[in-house]
Amino acid sequence: MCLDRRLLPLGLVLSLAFGCSHHARTPPAQAEQAESAPHDGPSDQPDPTPQTGPADQPGSPTAGFGFDVAGMDRSVAPGDDFVRYASGTYLQKLVIPPDRAQAGVMPALVDLAAQRARALAEAAAASRDAAPGSDIRKIGDFYSSFMDEAGIEAKGLAPLEPYLDAIRKISDRGALSEAFGAANRWGSGTPLSVKVDLNPDDPERHVIHIMNGTLGLPAPAYYLDRQNAHFAEVRDRYLRHISAMLHLAGVDRAEARARGILDLETRLAKAAETRIEDLPPDQPPVSPTLEKALPGLDLARFLAAAGIQGHRELIFPPFFTVTAASRLIAQEPLETWKDYLAYHALATAAPVLPRAFVDEDFAFSEKVLHGRAELAPRWQRAMAATTRAMGQALGKLYVERHFSPAAREQARQLVQNLVAALDARLSRLAWMAPETRAKARAKLARVLPKIGYPDAWPDYSRLEVRHGDALGNHLRAAEFEYQQQLDQLGKPADRAAWPLSPVDVNAEANVGRVDITVPAAILESPLFDPRADPAVNYGAIGVILAHEICHHFDANGRQFDPDGKMGDWWTPVDQEHYKGLTDRLVQQVAGYEPLPGVHVDGARTLDENIADLAGVAVALDAYHRSLQGRPAKVLGGFTGDQRFFLGFAQTWRHKYREPALRHHLAQDPHTPAAWRPLVVRNLDAWYEAFDVKPGQKLYLPPEERITIW
Ligand SMILES: [Zn+2]
Numbered sequence: 001m002c003l004d005r006r007l008l009p010l011g012l013v014l015s016l017a018f019g020c021s022h023h024a025r026t027p028p029a030q031a032e033q034a035e036s037a038p039h040d041g042p043s044d045q046p047d048p049t050p051q052t053g054p055a056d057q058p059g060s061p062t063a064g065f066g067f068d069v070a071g072m073d074r075s076v077a078p079g080d081d082f083v084r085y086a087s088g089t090y091l092q093k094l095v096i097p098p099d100r101a102q103a104g105v106m107p108a109l110v111d112l113a114a115q116r117a118r119a120l121a122e123a124a125a126a127s128r129d130a131a132p133g134s135d136i137r138k139i140g141d142f143y144s145s146f147m148d149e150a151g152i153e154a155k156g157l158a159p160l161e162p163y164l165d166a167i168r169k170i171s172d173r174g175a176l177s178e179a180f181g182a183a184n185r186w187g188s189g190t191p192l193s194v195k196v197d198l199n200p201d202d203p204e205r206h207v208i209h210i211m212n213g214t215l216g217l218p219a220p221a222y223y224l225d226r227q228n229a230h231f232a233e234v235r236d237r238y239l240r241h242i243s244a245m246l247h248l249a250g251v252d253r254a255e256a257r258a259r260g261i262l263d264l265e266t267r268l269a270k271a272a273e274t275r276i277e278d279l280p281p282d283q284p285p286v287s288p289t290l291e292k293a294l295p296g297l298d299l300a301r302f303l304a305a306a307g308i309q310g311h312r313e314l315i316f317p318p319f320f321t322v323t324a325a326s327r328l329i330a331q332e333p334l335e336t337w338k339d340y341l342a343y344h345a346l347a348t349a350a351p352v353l354p355r356a357f358v359d360e361d362f363a364f365s366e367k368v369l370h371g372r373a374e375l376a377p378r379w380q381r382a383m384a385a386t387t388r389a390m391g392q393a394l395g396k397l398y399v400e401r402h403f404s405p406a407a408r409e410q411a412r413q414l415v416q417n418l419v420a421a422l423d424a425r426l427s428r429l430a431w432m433a434p435e436t437r438a439k440a441r442a443k444l445a446r447v448l449p450k451i452g453y454p455d456a457w458p459d460y461s462r463l464e465v466r467h468g469d470a471l472g473n474h475l476r477a478a479e480f481e482y483q484q485q486l487d488q489l490g491k492p493a494d495r496a497a498w499p500l501s502p503v504d505v506n507a508e509a510n511v512g513r514v515d516i517t518v519p520a521a522i523l524e525s526p527l528f529d530p531r532a533d534p535a536v537n538y539g540a541i542g543v544i545l546a547h548e549i550c551h552h553f554d555a556n557g558r559q560f561d562p563d564g565k566m567g568d569w570w571t572p573v574d575q576e577h578y579k580g581l582t583d584r585l586v587q588q589v590a591g592y593e594p595l596p597g598v599h600v601d602g603a604r605t606l607d608e609n610i611a612d613l614a615g616v617a618v619a620l621d622a623y624h625r626s627l628q629g630r631p632a633k634v635l636g637g638f639t640g641d642q643r644f645f646l647g648f649a650q651t652w653r654h655k656y657r658e659p660a661l662r663h664h665l666a667q668d669p670h671t672p673a674a675w676r677p678l679v680v681r682n683l684d685a686w687y688e689a690f691d692v693k694p695g696q697k698l699y700l701p702p703e704e705r706i707t708i709w
Pocket residue numbers: 014015016017547548551608611
């Protein structure tokens with residue numbers, strides 16, 4: 001059976017962070033470089049105060065009652081510029097280090113987690129007691145092999161040669177299809193990307209999702225937007241970069257091949273952007289068969305190489321973009337596809353290839369795309385790779401050392417209070433029919449909170465890590481991860497599964513599992529401090545936790561019923577009302593212009609903005625409930641509500657280099673961090689707390705303020 005979908009949501013997983021790592025359209029290695037927090041991690045310095053949070057940032061986040069008063073700029077009215085009022089002095093002093101693209105609270109927390117993880121990995125590498133085959137030995141070997149720059153240099157390109165040779169030997173489209181399937185296994189570039197995820201129609205089971213695959217640039221707009229001068233410059237630099245990488249690998253006619261690859265990827269980008277209205281009138285919106293959905297492909301050889309032969313139940317989100325990509329397999333010259341595969345093999349392997357490849361990869365992927373001036377220290381890159389490969393094993397060591405059961409319990413209690421606050425809001429939600437409201441409350445009751453770390457740790461015994469084989473380790477780790485996905489097929493879905501490592505500074509909601517996942521590394525000061533004023537804890541970590549819970553009620557999440565099954569459980573009137581509210585939010589956010597002429601995409605960021613809006617409202621209610629009828633104390637001259645809003649605004653203290661901000665605005669599902677605090681404009685309580693008046697720049701008349709949940 002072929003289970004095609006026209007309008008499957010873009011992804012089942014939604015995430016909080018300034019670094020979500022679930023983009024399907026960039027190659028895995030580059031997606032991690034572009035997105036994952038560890039790459040924006042620490043400078044090469046010891047952390048002097050590991051217990052009190054980011055020490056290298058101006059201002060002391062935990063000073064006094066829990067937020068940074070010295071970092072405010074009280075010369076500006078909160079109603080005119082709330083971000084500057086809350087964080088102006090801090091932001092003025094904040095310097096982005098040369099090897100980073102961003103700086104602020106979240107990057108500083110990433111620093112802290114990476115410094116701690118580095119100490120654990122170095123101890124593992126130095127340990128003489130770690131038994132061969134143990135997780136500690138593997139962490140140590142993986143990390144130290146990456147660190148062995150001289151060893152990597154001496155080997156040259158030899159470890160990648162078997163892969164490049166296999167690509168050179170491709171002589172027909174059958175072999176090409178096989179190579180595309182195999183590239184999925186070891187995490188290299190492929191036009192058709194295979195992923196195992198929940199079945200939206202039956203969240204008890206996993207199915208295979210086939211998606212549009214690898215583009216070397218961060219988003220289709222980089223290829224297709226011919227008006228944007230920045231994208232034109234990036235395309236030009238990308239062309240030279242592909243050529244330089246091929247040249248380093250000894251490939252002839254590197255320039256001409258690079259041009260062919262860029263043209264091919266431009267057509268892949270167009271395919272990924274296919275809209276339903278682009279389909280010819282005679283083409284059915286749902287594909288009748290797998291063969292028709294994947295034209296140009298030798299299906300049997302592709303499926304066998306990807307390890308999914310025998311599975312005929314596949315989901316395409318949505319099928320016609322995948323079909324458009326698949327059609328190119330027959331249309332484009334075989335040689336161009338081989339060049340594409342070879343370039344992406346080099347790009348995937350670049351972090352563990354000799355220095356010339358590392359430098360060329362940095363010059364494009366980091367400098368051009370993100371504006372970093374310097375390559376991050378090697379230990380930091382090694383740590384990012386080790387965390388990707390063995391994140392849970394590393395997380396186990398991390399929580400033993402850095403996360404107490406008491407902190408976990410306190411965070412769980414916070415989640416319970418937030419759920420109670422949202423439940424109360426749902427029970428009195430005027431615009432929703434009583435029967436829909438009852439179902440929404442039932443769904444909320446089913447949200448499974450996963451806090452800090454998993455109850456059961458995954459088994460790494462099948463991952464082979466060889467001392468001194470950095471590239472081999474890199475590829476085997478990708479294959480291990482892929483195989484773990486395949487192993488889920490045919491088994492009941494495990495609701496307790498952890499999609500993140502405890503070391504990740506991130507949080508996630510999975511709408512199929514109806515859960516939220518909040519790793520230990522984000523449950524840290526200044527976001528969460530058990531000793532801090534509750535107003536600040538609710539404003540900071542409280543909003544983050546509530547944001548994740550509210551993802552189950554955003555424009556995508558609301559389509560999933562209490563069991564996580566995609567279905568229609570809303571009345572048409574409720575749907576219409578919700579759409580009206582969310583359309584207004586799209587418009588409001590689209591008014592933000594982080595760079596001259598570049599606005600936030602209100603439609604793409606809608607789900608995240610709904611979660612932010614609802615998250616702040618729910619966390620404020622929960623804070624009020626925690627007072628149990630007593631008036632909030634005034635601390636340092638600030639009322640409880642003022643401290644709540646300031647704690648929230650200070651969470652998103654953030655600076656970007658310009659290319660990084662352009663990169664974010666072109667493809668990220670979140671509003672850029674520094675603009676997220678503006679959501680308070682929709683809350684009456686914010687106007688009351690700071691006496692915001694008509695005529696002030698951020699003032700919205702009551703009828704323009706939006707409340708969804
Ligand atoms: Zn989110």
